[in-house]
Amino acid sequence: MQADNLKGGQELLCINTEKVYDWILNETNFDLSLTGLDLPINPTTGDQLECGDIDLNTVTCTVEPAAVDPIVVLDREDQDFTVDGAEVTLQLVNIRKNFEVTVFAELIPELGGATVEVGSAEFTRCEQVILCAPEGTEIDVTYTDLDCFVCTATCDVGTTTEVDELDVTVTVRLCQSIQSTFEVTLEIVADFCQPRDVLPFPPCPAPTIPPQCPVVFPTGNGDLGVPDKPST
DSSP: OOOOOOTTOOEEEEEEEEEEEEEEEEEEEEEEEEEEEEOOBOTTTOOBOOGGGEEEEEEEEEEEEOSSOSEEEEEEEEEEEEETTEEEEEEEEEEEEEEEEEEEEEEOGGGTOOEEEEEEEEEEEEEEEEEOOOTTOEEEEEEEEEEEEEEEEEEEOOOSSSOOEEEEEEEEEEEEEEEEEEEEEEEEEEOOOOOOOOOOOOOOOOOOOOOOOTTTSSOTTSSTTOOOOOOO
């Protein structure tokens, strides 16, 4: 429940917020080759895994933005466009995006079928977008969906001095929201708000009586289970 605003409390306010200069949504797919991923140690036995120890049909992946500099705006360049018959100057923005892909595989049933992490790799992709993003605005990129799947997976048998290696090709799909923003101070007329009402605690439950068993107790002779006196 929400209490009413304070009546007559309207005031001319200055607030700090962000103005969105431009906003687009787009999606893209790209392929990535990861080669030479050393097979890990068996987490159960401590032995070095070999190609025959993993099921290539179970190789999967995850993808996340890089922990450091996930988004880097390289530069922006003014370009003139005609939009609805009007000349407008927009910006061609070059963006570099950094990701990290991690590859997993399942052991064969004879080894317990556990999922093991094979390895991870960082990679970079760049793109150009056209925005109303004059110098001074910030470029905000948010991933609304970020996923990957393994297209192919092969295993290379190593030598006596080298471990077996996994080679995979990964397809990454992402949906993203890209905005150009700038911090502004706005002047607005608004009401002050009150906090909502405090919700009451639920009452203590009433005592309950367990279900009765009148069919089996007391007996049906009306004397609360005292047996009849023997006849003389």
